[in-house]
Amino acid sequence: MSWWRRLLGDRISVGVMKSEADEPAAKVVKSEQEWREQLTPEEYQVLRKAGTERPFVGQYTDTKTVGVYKCRACGAELFRSETKFDSHCGWPSFFTPLAGDAVIEHTDRSMGMARTEVVCANCHSHLGHVFSGEGYGTPTDLRYCINSISLTLEPEQT
Numbered sequence: 001m002s003w004w005r006r007l008l009g010d011r012i013s014v015g016v017m018k019s020e021a022d023e024p025a026a027k028v029v030k031s032e033q034e035w036r037e038q039l040t041p042e043e044y045q046v047l048r049k050a051g052t053e054r055p056f057v058g059q060y061t062d063t064k065t066v067g068v069y070k071c072r073a074c075g076a077e078l079f080r081s082e083t084k085f086d087s088h089c090g091w092p093s094f095f096t097p098l099a100g101d102a103v104i105e106h107t108d109r110s111m112g113m114a115r116t117e118v119v120c121a122n123c124h125s126h127l128g129h130v131f132s133g134e135g136y137g138t139p140t141d142l143r144y145c146i147n148s149i150s151l152t153l154e155p156e157q158t
């Protein structure tokens with residue numbers, strides 16, 4: 001069994017959502033005022049207001065640098081560069097988070113469709129959405145479509 005499947009465990013089946021009451025509480029909790037002071041207006045809009053940055057303009061859309069992508073709001077490690085792939089969708093795309101409990105997924109019914117929102121498990125900031133069954137040929141057939149502005153890449157020390 002591959003390392004990512006072990007990590008992902010039973011979360012591999014997107015669409016089978018636990019109720020929000022079962023969600024782990026955020027370990028990092030700040031007031032809206034504190035978030036506004038810590039983040040730029042653009043970061044705040046995406047991370048705390050579930051905004052979406054425009055496609056193809058994000059800092060990490062085509063980045064190949066080896067390293068770990070951390071939550072820009074709280075610094076939690078979320079994704080590894082090895083699971084990033086070229087989706088050509090305009091946003092950084094990963095086929096799995098680096099650990100099954102690094103992110104929380106729940107149904108987002110905004111914009112007249114049911115999508116699966118991905119938030120940081122540590123601080124509950126908005127990261128992006130996850131889509132399944134698109135046929136990208138990745139090991140999971142999942143696409144974690146994540147806003148660059150929600151992430152900070154920490155390049156691996158060589």
Ligand SMILES: [Zn+2]
Nearest residue numbers: 071074120123
């Ligand atoms: Zn976070």
